[in-house]
Amino acid sequence: MYRILPFAALILAACSGAEPRYLIEPPIQAASARLRVATLEVREVSLPAYAEASEIVLEGEDGALTQIDNALWADDPSRAVTLAIAEHIGRASNATVAAEPWPLEEDAQAAVQVTVAQMVARADGTVALSGQYAISSYDRVVRERIERFAISVPLAEATPAGIAQATGAAIAQLAAEITESLSR
Template sequence: MTLRPLALSALALLAACGGPGPLLIAVPPAPAEGRVGIGFASVEVLEVSLPAYADGEEIFLQGQGGALTEAGGAVWADDPSRALTLDLSRALGELTGAQTAPDPWPFDDGPEAQVDVRLAEFAPDLTRGAFVLRGQYFVASQDGSGRDRAAEFLVTAPLPPEPGPAAIAAARAQATLTLARQIAAEGLR
């Protein structure tokens, strides 16, 4: 019985000595300006698929020859796949005016289209000076119209020469908005 309070005290002391921990980086949404007309009234965004290195909280920087190194001292504040899915859904809704939501679809009537994004690259690339999103997206019509589409994409958003965590987050938000605009204009027309 007396060991338990002693063990809890020791754990509390170790936690206090552990330092402040990594800096959590939240990604503020980029403001969506202008409208893009699409051919669907409702769009569901499936969970975005990320490459293995980007599917955790660690932030990786891409350098010469594609080498990835962990950005020490900073991590994403939210699960990247979840956050990117929510951000993409929000941006598509703002740009198009359509009813959009991430999977699972929360409304009674089903969506007219589903968007499935699969990324092969999701990193600030220091050699290009840009946050890079590269992959494929798929639009599957759910309304029986047969307007299915698939396309590859490469989206970049500029980074300053010595990007800090806030600049990386802002570039990621801008790249996500650019991808949403491309999907709306080309895949959901």
């Protein structure tokens, strides 16, 4: 019994200091876009170092990015954004969509690679998401191209939950742009 007490105290101490974690959950919009590809691979999204970290940051008036106390992303941000884009495009279209690594034996007809230049909660009360995405097609089923994006979503509140919600909305807008581009 004496051996159990220190172990139980250690577990309770670890649980009591746990920081809240926030999901990046884009709102799912029902749609039925007809993509020009039947299968699409979403490659791992490239994020800037500050957005790749597990800490949620907020831009101050002086432009400095500061970690919000006791606020972490619930998942690795690159993984979460990649999966969110794949999920959103898959639900909004007729295509079979999966995040890399491609899980099927036959290669996907096309792939999208997103490179994010900025993903930040700004001091002006918005979440800014900008960068570019490249569409590649192994068999030239669709025209290969690089498109730039710049999305700004208002923050309902400058809290971790507000930042997570606005980030999710920005990712949903990006996924919708990619979906529209693949339907032309």
